[in-house]
Amino acid sequence: xxxxxxxxxxxxxxxxxxxxxxxxxxxxxxxxxxxxxxxxxxxxxxxxxxxxxxx
Numbered sequence: 001x002x003x004x005x006x007x008x009x010x011x012x013x014x015x016x017x018x019x020x021x022x023x024x025x026x027x028x029x030x031x032x033x034x035x036x037x038x039x040x041x042x043x044x045x046x047x048x049x050x051x052x053x054x055x
Contacts, residue, residue, distance in 0.1 A: 022046030029053040 002010070013019055024046035027035040035048050 023049055025049070026051055 022045065024044035025035070025038065026049045028051055030053055032050055035050055038044060039048055
């Protein structure tokens with residue numbers, strides 16, 4: 001892991017919103033299995049996001 005000072009600097013960058021994750025795909029909760037299958041292929045670039053179901 002990095003030094004405590006480096007970690008504090010990285011945390012501050014995140015707090016300011018200077019870094020935004022890349023979202024590769026978004027899935028509704030009902031399709032969590034499909035998201036897991038896509039994750040297992042390791043073909044995506046970025047995060048796979050599961051959103052809550054709307055009832």
